[in-house]
Amino acid sequence: MPAPSAPVAPSAPAAPAVFTAPAVPRATVRVHEPRRADCPWCGSLRLRTRLRSGDLLRHKPGTFTVDRCRDCGHTFQNPRLTAEGLALYRRTVRGEPRDHAAERVLALRGSRRRRRSAAHAMLRFGEPESWLDVGTGHGGFPATAREVFPYTAFDGLDPTRRVERARVAGRVEEAYVGRLTDPRITARLRARYDVVSMFHHLERTTDPRAELAAALEVLRPGGHLLIETLDPRSVFAALFGRWWLPYDQPRHLHLMPPRNLRIELEAWGCAVVGVEHHSAHVPHDLAGAAALALSHALPAPDTPWRAIPPSHLRQHLRTALLRAGSPLVAAAAVTDHALAPVLRHTRFANTYRIVARAPQA
Numbered sequence: 001m002p003a004p005s006a007p008v009a010p011s012a013p014a015a016p017a018v019f020t021a022p023a024v025p026r027a028t029v030r031v032h033e034p035r036r037a038d039c040p041w042c043g044s045l046r047l048r049t050r051l052r053s054g055d056l057l058r059h060k061p062g063t064f065t066v067d068r069c070r071d072c073g074h075t076f077q078n079p080r081l082t083a084e085g086l087a088l089y090r091r092t093v094r095g096e097p098r099d100h101a102a103e104r105v106l107a108l109r110g111s112r113r114r115r116r117s118a119a120h121a122m123l124r125f126g127e128p129e130s131w132l133d134v135g136t137g138h139g140g141f142p143a144t145a146r147e148v149f150p151y152t153a154f155d156g157l158d159p160t161r162r163v164e165r166a167r168v169a170g171r172v173e174e175a176y177v178g179r180l181t182d183p184r185i186t187a188r189l190r191a192r193y194d195v196v197s198m199f200h201h202l203e204r205t206t207d208p209r210a211e212l213a214a215a216l217e218v219l220r221p222g223g224h225l226l227i228e229t230l231d232p233r234s235v236f237a238a239l240f241g242r243w244w245l246p247y248d249q250p251r252h253l254h255l256m257p258p259r260n261l262r263i264e265l266e267a268w269g270c271a272v273v274g275v276e277h278h279s280a281h282v283p284h285d286l287a288g289a290a291a292l293a294l295s296h297a298l299p300a301p302d303t304p305w306r307a308i309p310p311s312h313l314r315q316h317l318r319t320a321l322l323r324a325g326s327p328l329v330a331a332a333a334v335t336d337h338a339l340a341p342v343l344r345h346t347r348f349a350n351t352y353r354i355v356a357r358a359p360q361a
Contacts, residue, residue: 030082030084030085031062031081031082031084031085031088031089032079032080032081032082032085033079033080033081033082034079035065035078035079036078036079036080039069039071039072039074039076040074040076040254041069041072041074041076041256041260042069042071042072042074042260044069044070044071044072046069046070046071047067047068047069047070047078048067048068048070049065049066049067049068050066050067050068050075050241051065051066051241051242051247052064052065052066052242053066053242053247053249054249055089055249055250056242056243056249056292056295056296057248057292058089059300059301059303060088060089060303060305061305062089062250064077064081064249064250065077065078065079066078066247066249068232072257072259072260073232073233073257073259073260074232074254074255074256074257074260075232075254075255075256076253076254076255077249077250077252077253077254080206080253081250081253083206085250086206086250086251089250089251090251112140112144114282115140115141115144115145116144116145116147116148117279117280118141118145118197118199118226118228118280118353119141119144119145119147119148119149120148121226121274121276121279121353121355122149122195122224122226122355123148125224125273125355127149127151127152128149128152128193128194128195128223128224129152129153129194130152130153130155130192130193130194130195131145131149131152131153131154131155131193131194131195131196131197132154132155132156132157132189132192132193132195132196132197132218133145133154133155133156133157133172133197133199134157134158134180134196134197134198134201134211134215135157135158135159135198135199135200135201135204136156136157136158136163136166136172137158137160137162137163137166138162138163138165138166138169138171139154139156139162139163139166139167139169139171139172140171141197141199142154142155142156142166142171142172143171153173154171154172154173155172155173155174155175155176155193156171156172156174156175156176157175157176157177157178157179157180157185158175158176158177159177159178159179160177161177163175163176163177164177176189180211180214180215180218181207181210181211181214186214186217186218189217189218190217190218191217191218191219191220191221192218192220193218193219193220193223194219194220194223194224195219195223195224195225195226196215196218196219196223196224196225196226197225197226197227197228198211198215198225198226198227198228198229199228200228200229200230201229202227202229202254202256203229203230203252203253203254203255203256204251204252204253205253205254206253208254208256209264212225212264212265212268213268216268216270216358219358220358221358221359221360221361222357222358222359222360222361223357223358224273224355224356224357224358225265225270225354225355225356225357225358226353226354226355227261227353227354227355227356228280228351228352228353228354229255229256229261229351229352230246230252230255230350230351231255231257231258231277231349231350231351231352232255232256232257233257233347234246234285234347234348234349234350235346235347235348236285236348236350237350240285240289243288243289243292243293244285244288244289245284245285245288245289245291245292246288246350246351258275258352258354261354262275262354265354265356268359269358269359270356270357270358270359271356271357271359272354272355272356273355273356273357274353274354274355275352275353275354275355276352276353277344277345277349277351277352277353278344278345278349279344279353280349280351280352280353281340281343281344281349281350281351282350282351283333283336283337283339283340283343283344284333284336284350285336285348285350286332286333286335286336287329287330287332287333287336289332290328290329290332291329294322294325294328294329295322298317298318298321298322298325299314299315299317299318299321300314300318301315301318302315
């Protein structure tokens with residue numbers, strides 16, 4: 001086995017980037033924290049830059065770097081966005097272009113079939129009395145999971161007001177607006193739930209460890225934590241680089257290999273009772289790469305933050321070429337689904353699901 005490389009001396013922190021908020025042209029905020037020289041998961045100094053990318057999905061300005069730890073495999077945005085930067089890049093701005101092809105591909109992660117598959121993963125543990133879905137959005141998962149567990153009380157938590165609309169629509173019984181790591185929410189919900197689920201939530205958080213700790217606090221002794229997240233070890237990630245749709249810069253901050261998550265849960269005293277790749281895999285890699293590449297090979301779209309908008313001719317040309325290229329994206333999507341039964345059992349799988357049982361009192 002080759003000897004480990006000597007630690008690399010930390011480089012000087014990069015100057016924080018400044019982004020002009022589209023809604024208030026004269027207001028500026030710092031959007032990047034200082035670049036870090038160590039892995040946020042294991043502390044190793046052996047980092048490798050995996051990609052540099054702009055906002056390929058929404059075309060907002062800025063360049064973002066994703067690093068990978070050579071020791072533990074943790075993949076993370078470096079330098080990371082500040083809380084203000086995250087708010088700016090996640091906010092929908094009036095007039096910003098939408099990449100509808102890529103958004104349709106991303107919607108596969110929240111399809112009804114996939115939600116039912118995730119709910120079925122908990123059937124062997126019996127019907128829970130209470131279930132909290134973290135990052136629930138409009139409550140799509142609780143609405144589907146109720147078909148599998150009709151006597152379970154589903155609650156939802158989300159940082160946006162969407163969860164309140166989900167309660168009004170009857171998809172969740174109780175709605176909480178905020179973050180699970182907020183001490184007020186954690187104290188209110190402590191030891192209340194038999195199941196806590198997190199679907200594609202950890203990759204969007206600034207501190208995944210804190211999210212796991214908070215989830216275990218609101219679980220009852222012996223309750224179950226259900227996590228679904230992206231696998232940075234996927235061969236597609238290495239093949240496509242910045243065109244791999246799940247990187248989704250700058251919104252995804254952390255991608256954790258299954259081994260890291262498993263070790264962390266076991267360190268908290270949990271028993272990992274299930275790790276699945278085949279049923280969690282989302283067949284969207286080829287279609288996502290095709291949609292992103294097509295969008296960025298064409299004339300740049302009109303955006304609210306451009307000083308000089310593109311001519312009407314260029315705008316119409318972009319629209320016409322996008323429509324002409326849609327069969328290419330459709331063909332890639334058909335190929336994704338045709339290959340999925342084989343790829344989901346290989347290192348090409350892009351998502352994994354973990355079920356962990358919290359320690360008994």
